[in-house]
Amino acid sequence: MADVDAIVEDLTRTGVHLGPGTESWLSAEQLAAYRQTVRESGLPVHLVLVQPPEDGGISSGDDLLVRVHDAGGPDGLYIGVNNVWSFTEEGEPAYNPTLPDGSEVNIALQQWGAVRGSTDVVRDADSILRAGGPDGTPLELGDGVVAVAEQLLAGTLPAAATAAQDAASARHEREDAAGSTQVGTGSSGGTDGSGPGDAVLGAVVVLLVVVAAVLGLRALVRRGRARTRAQTFALPDSVLDRVREAGDAELARRARQDVLALGERIDAADLDGSGAPAWAAALDHYDAAGRLLPGDPTADVDPLDAVGAIALAGRGEEALAAARRGRPFEPSTPCFLNPLHGRAARGHALEHAGRRVEAPICAACRRDLQAGRRPDILDVVVRGRAEHYFETDREPWASTGFGALEPDLVRRLHRGGHR
Structure with missing residues (x-):
């Protein structure tokens, strides 16, 4: 140690x-x-x-x-x-x-x-x-x-x-266009025609991301050494206060890149038939991520599905690394307020409208909360108005926090459906 x-x-x-x-x-x-x-x-x-x-x-x-x-x-x-x-x-x-x-x-x-x-x-x-x-x-x-x-x-x-x-x-676009790397058979499943071979688009549109507050969700059992602070953060009310450029298309481009990279690494690993649970988890996460992206590379990608594909591809990389080292796969915990921030540093007690929840958040969100600033929460526009992603009816993202509140995201996709 x-x-x-x-x-x-x-x-x-x-x-x-x-x-x-x-x-x-x-x-x-x-x-x-x-x-x-x-x-x-x-x-x-x-x-x-x-x-x-x-x-x-x-x-x-x-x-x-x-x-x-x-x-x-x-x-x-x-x-x-x-x-x-x-x-x-x-x-x-x-x-x-x-x-x-x-x-x-x-x-x-x-x-x-x-x-x-x-x-x-x-x-x-x-x-x-x-x-x-x-x-x-x-x-x-x-x-x-x-x-x-x-x-x-x-x-x-x-x-x-x-x-x-x-x-x-x-670079990824050139590699894909030239067909310089191929996804290994058995690592994709070929579902819905989607996969890392699709061309990556670079068009830019606008995604509204609202800096807002969090409503209470069910308690999270903390993992590892994460420690809950005694302080409870009181979060501000939701308000639309800025528009971030390069949103939907950039998310879609990153999602396709991440899934493509995972597929290439799976193909290079060549562990088919190993029977390792971590290897199976890598394949499952890759397949689940690919299913979220339209087979038509010119089609729009729902921003929450794009974030979901990014989260699944990241966990697939973790599973692949565990398989290569002969270790069990333990998925990391993303920041609940915005899974694009990466791994959560620890759990924190959050309060809004008289309700409390313990949720894992990243260091940047924690600093914002401690300083009384609005944390950068992932929000989307639904029926003409901005909503926190976890306030929407989009599943399994809303109830799992993209894996922050429920570790087995692949199982939830299969069990609870996708809408």
Whole structure:
């Protein structure tokens, strides 16, 4: 188990903690460049590299970062590691940051406080690490952390993240159009003609996302080390206060990209016949995600179905990683308020209209609530007006929170139907 106090001490002194066995993950030149950028500028960026435990869950690194900050770690952006996947074969494209030996890294990112005036740089940092290389390819971890620090210092991180995302989208489109990768037989099911071979569209339309409040839902049994705060957050009433551009089409494009990437990884894994429950779970999640996307690549995709496909593809990646390591599959818990925020850091008591609910939320939503700001909740337009996704009649999304309130999302899709 990682020594949290030792990590806090290292971060306070140098901003870097390299645990045993991680010294080779960054070259001396990369580490020197990172230290120089961060220390000379005073950037609140903290690097915590710790070998993931053999019995650790898919979000063990995120949990460690939360514990480090709770133990007195400084505010800022934390970069850590959830998992190291050492099964990349020669010639197989990487979809995550890599180590010098070619292994792929599932990055853990958390933020507390403002970094260069922004209270949410996590998603942009993730884009740089995953797609900041040539033609939208993932960066090597050492190059990635240096790039994130340099872009933050220069104030160009958002623009660089957008360029990386566009490059990655174009790369997937070229690969799909050229037929350079094929989805393995048996990994799809070929249902409804949909699948990762569909072309990815880049048209842009408008999605209304409302910053609003949450109504009570049933209690959630917390997982892992997540701890409920004694404080109950009183949430504001729902109000439409901004419109976010590039909504529906961008969600559809990301959904198709994520499902395509999962299919390619399943095909490369070639574990058919292994009988491992985690492998079966990867196939089930891939099939369920593909069913949510229309077979016609020019057809509109319902935004909640697109988010559902993204969530299912993410869990399929987790299941595949578990299968490759011979481990049981334990799905991660997304942020209840907005599953696109990624993993929830812990459960929190929320209150609205006299009702309370304990639900898992991400660090960004927690910071907004603590500061009295409206959290960024996923909302959609239904019959001409904006509604919180969990107030709609769209199932299984409304009652499960895209897996935040009920872990087995695939079973709910099969059992409760889809409407």
